Amino acid sequence: MSIISRDKKLKGSGKSPHFKMRIDPALREQLDAEAAAQGISLANWFKNLAREALRQKGIEPKG
Template sequence: MSTTKRDKSPKGEGFSPTFQIRIPPDLREQLNTEAAKDEMSLGNWFKELARNELKRRGIEPKG
């Protein structure tokens, strides 16, 4: 289980641009459940997932 918590430190000059995707309700429920297990919002869970995937591919994540 991950212990990553929400990073509340300021980043740059304000809000990041939004990224919207459509997710079927059943999949959304599964994703929400897993994010809650890690005590994260779904948005932060996706960011952590993306950062981990970049690292797995040998790319250092920015931001």
């Protein structure tokens, strides 16, 4: 059984807002596999991807 790491919740911080999207099942399977290979949840994989995309545009991500 593998352990998937998630972002640590800081004391006093509220819940982040949810973000929902529809993904083709075949694409979802590929994304799940890549996230699992990196040992992170799919949500954290998307957060990392978004942060990387912002940095490529010269924008320092917040949060």
